[in-house]
Amino acid sequence: MGDLPEPLAQGLFSAPGRYAGVMRLSTNPGDVLDDSVSAPRGLALKIVGVEGERLPGSRPDDRAQDFVMANAPVFAAPNSAAFLKNLKLLAKTTDKAEGAKKVLSAALRTTEAVIEAFGGESATVVALGGQPLTHILGETFYSQTPFLYGRNVAKFSIAPVSSELKALEGEMVSIDGRADAHRDEVNAFFKRNGGEWELRVQFLTDTDAMPIEDASVEWPEDDSPYVTVARIRAAAQDGWSEAKAKEIDDGLSFSPWHGLAAHRPLGSINRVRKESYESSTAFRAERNGCPIHEPRGGGAA
Template sequence: MRIDDPKTQFETVPAGEAEEIDETSKLGIVLQDKRAREDPSQQGRLLRGVHAKSHGCVKASFVIRDDLDEAHRVGLFAHPGKVYEAWVRFSNAAVLREDDLKADRDGKRQNGSRGMAIKIFDVDGDMLSADNGRNNQDFLMINTPEFAFANVRDYLRLNRILERSTRGDDPTPYFLPAALAQLGQQAEGEPADVAAKRQFLEAAIANDPLLKDLSAADMNGTLASAKVAGKIAQQTVRNPMQVQYFGAAPFLFGDGQAMKFSAAPCPATAQIPFENITADDPSKDYLSEALAATMSGDQDIAFDFKIQVRSVDAESLNIEDATTSWPNELANYVDVARIIIPVPQSPHTADALEHCEKLAFSPWHSLAAHRPLGGINRLRQKVYAESACHRKAEGY
């Protein structure tokens, strides 16, 4: 299979998707420009289209376990015991560099989605795309097993909505239909505040060309997004190095098999607790402070890198819906490698920050054996390349 094949035989591409991908990536560039212009903290600088705020980039080793069973010796994992050099970047998923726990309109601090991206250098095998001429395998993860948007169509609706706000950062209208659905059927004698909210939401939706004619599928997508957003809001991350991350979408694992991956802080390694954070008064950059404190400690940090592999025709893999996790997903991960982040490191010197800024991660910097699957991943092929090119990233 070649990289320009639009899909594997395991994927179902909806009609019109190629045009939707083009529009989404064009809007991505418009949004990057808008934020550089309108967000004073960027001072005109173009940043990543999302995950703009970094907590730090650190050097790591990616060590394939030497006790791997035969079934897992595929692609990157074909050589048990092999040690690769790697870089890891920790980030907030938010589109602007704002407080780690940003206050909402009522002043309540909100948890956000957090990211961990790993770039593994000079791997062996057929590649989907080189990374500035080098054969690197990137794995990009967030701290929930599900992604907040099911498919290209929903992500495009989000980008169209973001584009209407001054700094290209307000997704609120996307979620209004879900907020209305959560109110349930109108009941006789419902409290005045609920009735007022219902009236407000109904009018806002009826007057919004992007919301008033949602199909049943679009509505389901919106509800699924709201569910994942609710999960993100529940999880307070105290230290970006002490949380489990997930690839969320599916990937190929050799012939006819699909893989999900995850990285979990290794329990055998004592990590520095970072307890002096209160939800009421966190420092605005407390996550990079936690990372710096961890990196100046005297214990190397380790993550177990885990995968799970299922036959692509197994039930409920939902290859085309990134808001779903697999049945019993959390119970089925197997450790296949260890990420070791040696201390001490100084991720916040001017040079280190500039290097971190220039790195470009993409799920399509990948071995063909781990080809990204599903609509959200097909979308990422174009969007990441264009975001990185637009902000003049230089790769590794």
């Protein structure tokens, strides 16, 4: 993007620049499941070579700004206490009864389809396994929780804008016995196409209608629309390979707490994320025998 007007020119976006980055698409459960068990989708973006005052706890050589998002505008729990209850339930079912999860997920997708046919949407049904089997590259992703944006408070979003990506919005994917159907679809797309997304921000303009501490409340876009502050471009490439999985899945970590002080995470959900993400990263590095290597990059060009 070119020069942004105030108050958009804050933090990472305070001056025009070009950065290298890494984007990871995922689904949200802690266990590895067949794609017939549908789940909310995640997108993590790591922008490399970012200079500036870092968040507390950062290493001296940290130069990344991470964005961690999901394909729904609100979080499944309003606060950290409710989030803990959800995690305890998830822990009881992790790596267990995959067959039952497939049956339950199919039933919940039917339930969600009925709800959406009447103009609604249930974050709870989707989170439990009712995520429609749509193409992951057609999704719009949201930070769901608020962050500092320099002197302001905002939520973030990443939305597809290139014609090839927009053509995938709402497109159904046939699983048909393909355990890694979403991976197959992403690979097939990027063998033929590149993609472009917009990184957008939504400012907090009404503290009553747009709470910081309740992550389950959607901030009304009629009152504060999302505004584009950057563009993300990816060239045609191999979307997934064993080598990339080792380098990115095993060698990198993504956290809302990797970044600039100007974009400090806010709210109780983000506060508990700091320690939980750090613990998860340390556990994964130990189990995989692969230390985390955060890229530094060369800064804006």
